[in-house]
Amino acid sequence: MKIETKLEYFTTPLYLESGRILEPYQITYETYGEINSDASNVVLVCHALSGSHHAAGRYEGDQKSGWWNGLIGDGQAIDTQKYFVISSNVIGSCFGSTGPMSNNYPSNQPYRLKFPVLTIKDMIKAQKQLLSNLGIYHLKAIIGGSMGGMQALQFAVDYPNFADKIIALATTYATQPWTIGFNKVAMEAIRRDPRFNNGQYEKDAFIENGLDGLAIGRIAGHISYLSPDSMSKKFGRNYVSNDGLFELFGRYEVERYMEYNTNNFSKSFDPMSYLYIVKAINTFNLSRGYDSLYDAILRIKAQTTLISFKGDYLFFPSEMEHIEIMMQRNQQNIDYYEIESDYGHDAFLVELDKFEDIIKQALEDEQ
């Protein structure tokens, strides 16, 4: 599989949903496989909150592969012998696209909290611009989970003729207050951390010692990515501290898991980007800009595959079902799968064997 990581600069303005303008901006993206002569084999893959353009393959020296490495590759469900896969880092991110810690023009200082609020609509608009610059005006498919699924759905609503197919996993039609609540923990924990200093921190200040506020917010996140059942199966009431049950800060296994994952995360993810991306998730609502959710969904022309997971406590299956029911009623081209899983929301990143055949089939189906 041929992998390329590239950066594209845009000097044309990006008109944002807020009315503000992002100019100039850049997008980092990765491609897998090769484009065919008529550019008819392009698949766009969209990442989630903590993801990046690095969806597949493994960089030299890295222990971990891309976040959907098991799904994207030669002979895999998203077969790079057939498809040319593009994975772009969303704007707002800290992994190479323009975000709040990028330098503003012409001051050459980081935007920080002056960075404009971005939405999912803005993210896909930027990606569409990227594709145009690459000479790609039509996609075979758009695939993503969680915030990636929001992008796939938003693409299908905003640009109905742009992709033949969309596949959205573990996502929703509009972010619900339960999920906004979880995000609130992160937003407040970051905002109130003295080291966050109202955004006036040095770039890369937290590489050595991650920001506590982000780590704490991420603990709440990890609760929502798992589920009561998955946590009971994974951790039970196992206690792992040597200092015994009667030590105030002694740890249950679930607590150690939370600490380990979140402390590391807070060293590698910029807290300002986290705030902006979480805000984009909060404001996600397919109906915005249309007369109703029904009107928005009625616009979809792509062959749509929706995959939800039974134990998903962040975006409940009923939310995906809500889309399915509308599309069924409209006799739109929709397939919906609710998958049994012990992994909760994380299933879209973990239990690939449970849905890789669905994705493979959906991509191969002739419309």
Next chain:
Amino acid sequence: MKIETKLEYFTTPLYLESGRILEPYQITYETYGEINSDASNVVLVCHALSGSHHAAGRYEGDQKSGWWNGLIGDGQAIDTQKYFVISSNVIGSCFGSTGPMSNNYPSNQPYRLKFPVLTIKDMIKAQKQLLSNLGIYHLKAIIGGSMGGMQALQFAVDYPNFADKIIALATTYATQPWTIGFNKVAMEAIRRDPRFNNGQYEKDAFIENGLDGLAIGRIAGHISYLSPDSMSKKFGRNYVSNDGLFELFGRYEVERYMEYNTNNFSKSFDPMSYLYIVKAINTFNLSRGYDSLYDAILRIKAQTTLISFKGDYLFFPSEMEHIEIMMQRNQQNIDYYEIESDYGHDAFLVELDKFEDIIKQALEDEQ
């Protein structure tokens, strides 16, 4: 209804589950109604994490009544014309019983993080001591929700002949990792807050400006006290900030609710007490000290009424059902009710009309 608030001092040691000793200690408690001649009408009410001995009535100048005011009173479900109700503040609390910010003996300095870890077993042992001091050696009933329900169950297991009846709402047989996860947010947010200063803060330091760490932890708590459905019904996607959708820290209604409730809470609750009580909830496990959960539950002789709420996302109905099934199998005296509710875990404090008749009936039933 006659209300009295009192304080009882103990100079005898309290032998804790940890092996440590609490000595001396004090318990603040409140009573409603009057004890009858043979002391056969005593009902013990047990409070939850954020509660206190102030279960009913309203203090002069207060806007809010006790936490179960709608349930305890003359002619109410827990009828103070019939029953003498005692509500004691748990040890570890910051509302008048000995807790981590109480002075140690003989140093006369606050214990702070040297306070011994307490368990639910310790809490009820202290309450049993209180009752003994009052000349009460047998109870008509023990009633409580959430952590209060844990106390009721633990009483019935540890002292099977002590109460005729127990009524436990919205609780569990052992705290599950999902709930420990939510508590982890609070523990880490408090522990890492610089103003917490490893426990070396002035007593009442946060009355003016609540501790951020506690407020943040409490946001996670409020997520678990509600539920996805209750939040959707209560808040929807309403946006309440004047500064518009595209302001980074603009607020959805659910966010405003979280901020309002948690900022106030962090001014009135001591963060150290919060840590210790949360730890007691985490370590709660009816089977500890017995050969198995089955053996523990088999000890129960009290007429047991369990009430769970369908939308409870902190202690799921299945956890109460687990107890019911065991007790049914053992042909113990058990009634189980699963109540429809839109309020999630909070239902045991809010939707009194849904279960007051059950409590009334359970108290009146002749065994």
